[in-house]
Amino acid sequence: MTAFLGFPFAPLEIEQRALVTDFLVRHPQPLSDYSSASLCVWSSVFHYHHAVAEPDTLLLYARVAADPQPRLLQPLGRFSEPLQETLLAHARKLPTPLVIESVSAEFVARHPAFVAHFHAIADRDSANYVYQTEDLAALTGSRYAKKRNLIQQATRFYDWRIEPLGPQHGEECLEVGDDIAAKRTTLTLRQEGQALATAIRDFAALGLRGLLLHIDDRPAAFSIYDRLNPTTAVVLFERALRDKKGLYQVINQETARAIAAQGLAFINREEDLGDPGLRRAKLSYHPVRLEAKHTLTLRR
Secondary structure (H helix, E strand, O other), X not given: OXXXXXXXXXXXXXXXXXXXXXXXXXXXXXXXXXXXXXXXXXXXXXXXXXXXXXXXXXXXXEOOOOOOOOEEEXXXXXXXXXXXXXXXXXXXXXXXXOEEEEEEXXXXXHXXXXXXXXXXXXXXXXXXXXXXXXXXXXXXXXXXXXXXXXXXXXXXXOOEEEEEOOHHHHHHHHHHHHHHHOOOOOHHHHHHHHHHHHHHHOOOOOOOEEEEEEEOOEXXXXXXXXXXXXXXXXXXXXXXXXXXXXXXXXXXXXXXXXXXXXXXXXXXXXXXXXXXXXXXXXXXXXXXXXXXXXXXXEOO
């Protein structure tokens, strides 16, 4: 246990997934950070800790290596005024301003008096891309003509097959991931590789779903996704061999079709992290909205 803001926090591990899932089922969130599987997967990277502050309020914090103190995530559940006052009182005693990350526009609108104590910044690089599932599954109309052409090329050039992803496919997913990592070596991708390894190891326990694409019995692309809220799936990982043209478009469409079969109307494909190429790719699929993600920093 670690004391922070007047509460005892414990590490967030897979054993707490049921607790987190219960909160999120009762209080669904629009941001990709807040699927129970995503939190458990990324806990290996960001060292998430949790505390039940009130019977219907869950607090989470992350440890970022460069920061001397934890960063709170958006409080989940009912956020009562007495609890707000308690957090603010403890926050003012901290040596550096409290930072609250991954805050939705919905939370900002619901708690204006609390947010007024903070500098609130919506980071475009962290905004979530949300799409109509049917748009990505069907790819109809002229705006998706290039996507359809790339899929047709992939079908013409490669003898590919798709199957549901399972925990038995872990090594094959990591093989595709290694192909990506060999070409780009940013810290973010090293972290992502660590989170991916966790997702594959705990695939069944986390209730994850996904697809694996083979070309001539060689793993060539995969996706891993989770239910985010009653209407939306979140794609946590999507990879394809870069030397196989059109495979990203294939795995994207096939994943959307699988999600459509679950009856989910929207797909959250997370953020672009400010990467120009990734931003162009995400925009080219015509999101129906960008879900803003705010960072709150306590005014001193």
